[in-house]
Amino acid sequence: MHIIRSLPFAALAFLAACGQQETTAACNGDGIVVSNAWVRAAGEASPMSAAYVEICNGGDAADRLVAARFNGADAAEIHMTRMSEDGVASMAPAESGLALPAHEMTALAPGGAHIMLIGLNAPIEEGEEAAITLEFENAEPVTLMFEARSRIDAAGHEGH
Numbered sequence: 552m553h554i555i556r557s558l559p560f561a562a563l564a565f566l567a568a569c570g571q572q573e574t575t576a577a578c579n580g581d582g583i584v585v586s587n588a589w590v591r592a593a594g595e596a597s598p599m600s601a602a603y604v605e606i607c608n609g610g611d612a613a614d615r616l617v618a619a620r621f622n623g624a625d626a627a628e629i630h631m632t633r634m635s636e637d638g639v640a641s642m643a644p645a646e647s648g649l650a651l652p653a654h655e656m657t658a659l660a661p662g663g664a665h666i667m668l669i670g671l672n673a674p675i676e677e678g679e680e681a682a683i684t685l686e687f688e689n690a691e692p693v694t695l696m697f698e699a700r701s702r703i704d705a706a707g708h709e710g711h
């Protein structure tokens with residue numbers, strides 16, 4: 552587990568303290584359906600970024616998001632963000648992946664679970680799209696386009 556104080560300053564941008572955690576909501580459908588995929592635009596000076604997506608597991612069986620792949624970075628890791636009792640945010644790889652309960656929508660969102668893109672090969676410009684592959688414990692892998700958005704997140708909060 553690493554604490555944000557040990558990470559480059561740029562990493563702080565991914566921990567915007569909007570108080571959002573991964574959230575779940577009822578969801579029905581046919582297997583895994585992903586939506587609202589976006590990646591944080593990252594400039595020349597930023598060696599990393601984070602990607603977010605909403606995953607609906609409409610099936611009758613629980614699944615897990617176990618890995619992500621992105622050709623434009625050295626590594627893509629599934630991270631969880633936690634707030635300690637003294638208010639220090641930290642993030643760590645989700646060793647066993649992210650649980651996707653049956654009939655629930657699980658959101659990867661700023662301040663919560665995210666896909667950490669480490670060692671970007673090139674800047675990710677706003678408006679571009681990044682193809683990221685999601686791998687599941689049970690379901691077939693899904694490759695989808697993540698739209699690059701600026702530091703202003705969907706809720707209108709600016710990252711720090």
Ligand SMILES: [Cu+2]
Nearest residue numbers: 630642665667
């Ligand atoms: Cu992270």
